[in-house]
Amino acid sequence: MDIQNFINGQYVDPASGQWLDNVEPATGKVYGRIPDSDERDVEEAVIAAKAAFPAWAAMTNKQRSDILMKVSRGIEARLPELAAAESRDNGKPLKLATRVDIPRARDNFAFFATAILHDSAETHDMGESGFNYTLRKPLGVAGCISPWNLPLYLFTWKIAPALASGNTVVAKPSEVTPVTAALLGEICNEAGMPPGVLNIIHGLGGKVGAAMTVHPDTPAISFTGGTTTGQTIARTAAPMFKKLSLELGGKNPNIIFADCDFEDMLNTTVASSFANQGQICLCGSRIFIERPIYEKFKEAFVERVKKLTVGPPNKETTKVGALVSKPHIEKVQSYIELAKEEGGTVLTGGNRVVLEGEYSEGFYLEPTVIEGLEYTCRTNQEEIFGPVVTLTPFDTEEEVLTMANSTMYGLAATIWTSDLKKAHRVGSLVESGIVWINCWLVRDLRTPFGGMKNSGVGREGGFEALHFFTETKNICVKL
Numbered sequence: 001m002d003i004q005n006f007i008n009g010q011y012v013d014p015a016s017g018q019w020l021d022n023v024e025p026a027t028g029k030v031y032g033r034i035p036d037s038d039e040r041d042v043e044e045a046v047i048a049a050k051a052a053f054p055a056w057a058a059m060t061n062k063q064r065s066d067i068l069m070k071v072s073r074g075i076e077a078r079l080p081e082l083a084a085a086e087s088r089d090n091g092k093p094l095k096l097a098t099r100v101d102i103p104r105a106r107d108n109f110a111f112f113a114t115a116i117l118h119d120s121a122e123t124h125d126m127g128e129s130g131f132n133y134t135l136r137k138p139l140g141v142a143g144c145i146s147p148w149n150l151p152l153y154l155f156t157w158k159i160a161p162a163l164a165s166g167n168t169v170v171a172k173p174s175e176v177t178p179v180t181a182a183l184l185g186e187i188c189n190e191a192g193m194p195p196g197v198l199n200i201i202h203g204l205g206g207k208v209g210a211a212m213t214v215h216p217d218t219p220a221i222s223f224t225g226g227t228t229t230g231q232t233i234a235r236t237a238a239p240m241f242k243k244l245s246l247e248l249g250g251k252n253p254n255i256i257f258a259d260c261d262f263e264d265m266l267n268t269t270v271a272s273s274f275a276n277q278g279q280i281c282l283c284g285s286r287i288f289i290e291r292p293i294y295e296k297f298k299e300a301f302v303e304r305v306k307k308l309t310v311g312p313p314n315k316e317t318t319k320v321g322a323l324v325s326k327p328h329i330e331k332v333q334s335y336i337e338l339a340k341e342e343g344g345t346v347l348t349g350g351n352r353v354v355l356e357g358e359y360s361e362g363f364y365l366e367p368t369v370i371e372g373l374e375y376t377c378r379t380n381q382e383e384i385f386g387p388v389v390t391l392t393p394f395d396t397e398e399e400v401l402t403m404a405n406s407t408m409y410g411l412a413a414t415i416w417t418s419d420l421k422k423a424h425r426v427g428s429l430v431e432s433g434i435v436w437i438n439c440w441l442v443r444d445l446r447t448p449f450g451g452m453k454n455s456g457v458g459r460e461g462g463f464e465a466l467h468f469f470t471e472t473k474n475i476c477v478k479l
């Protein structure tokens, strides 16, 4: 299956005439080609987006909202097809793509299509001498760059607010999982989105992403991906005074107190550790357990993890699918080896899984649980982004906070306790942009979403996302 760039409402080949292989993680085999685009394709896309901007920005919020709602309904209408494409491209279980990824892409469009109808600006009253009012103007052409772990989910999480607030967009999905983004162009055309409003360029980050970032006519860049890539983007964009939204890596603590609801915690901790093969920036990869329940937790957790079925993404019984790529599974395996060198004991997992028949070369890995590591070691400090978690006991709140806050990251934390005061106390001291108490990945799209420290800059979600894609202007009126 070959895909093309989507520029000015048309599907076109890359200027280079060159293509990249697209590999199916479940089989390890090439199953299509994607454009190996470069700065010439980005230039064409920016030209189209600039031309479309005045008319799109001049529409009323209601007019834009109507089109974006049609996109949302178009995603819903093609949900089975999109879910199958996502699962094949990424390796994630089809069930997950059907229940989570594609519904969330649909909801992202519906959420921002309706949010824009409820947005308003401030007035600052100066009494008899006058008043100020605030205008928020779209920026122009927004650059949106997204990763491979939640492909259409995160692609639309950026595009929808950018479009709703009146910008046109040049977007780049990950070259590892480009297919559902390519299909989105068809849905936008069917929804009556004017040509040039959304443009989608495929290819390598170092070529396409870099060209989008350095282009003088992309005043805002919204990026989700690895922290190192975020640093590269910031180095280019900051001196150009671009607006930057960076959602980066995490090394999230999952803090389990002895007084928690054990069964609820156990069920959710299995999911927060291994959902999407552990490839979600919000997964809790460092599990801290209060000492009185450490052994009980370890035994119960390992027993549950051993029962997780690793299998082909399209099989009904599969709980853990394929990791996204060969380089990625090799990276994750290298961390398991590192953990052993650092003195860790693998309690379960640690090995590649070789399935039968057409899946024998797929990227399957056992869900892995490790204990006995110092909290300061590399395994406990660096983002692994795979189905690997570590267990560490703790005795006091102070101790667990020291360990939880010891990494360069600060994205998400989970706290399990029946003591609301303790939950609130620890929640306010843990260095994380997002804290879940007695739950995980419960999402309300209105809430600020993003990380502290090296986990990012800025917040997505709700009005914060809509406002990121605007320039705020204050107008002072003297009476």
Ligand SMILES: NC(=O)C1=CN([C@@H]2O[C@H](COP(=O)(O)OP(=O)(O)OC[C@H]3O[C@@H](n4cnc5c(N)ncnc54)[C@H](O)[C@@H]3O)[C@@H](O)[C@H]2O)C=CC1
Binding pocket: 145, 146, 147, 148, 149, 172, 173, 174, 175, 203, 204, 205, 206, 208, 209, 210, 213, 224, 225, 226, 227, 229, 230, 232, 233, 247, 248, 249, 250, 280, 281, 328, 331, 383, 384, 385
């Ligand atoms: N949401 C998250 O927190 C994610 C974190 N990661 C982390 O990053 C590590 C590396 O994964 P990658 O796939 O290499 O992520 P990445 O950060 O390289 O890729 C994310 C997106 O950025 C683009 N990109 C790459 N280099 C770029 C550049 N110089 N300028 C502009 N755009 C660029 C990519 O093409 C892709 O669309 C993973 O092992 C994981 O630890 C990866 C994906 C998502």
Ligand SMILES: O=C(O)/C=C/C=C(\O)C(=O)O
Binding pocket: 147, 149, 150, 154, 157, 224, 225, 247, 279, 280, 281, 282, 443, 449
């Ligand atoms: O918005 C969400 O619900 C989830 C976002 C997840 C990421 O940004 C990620 O895994 O990279």
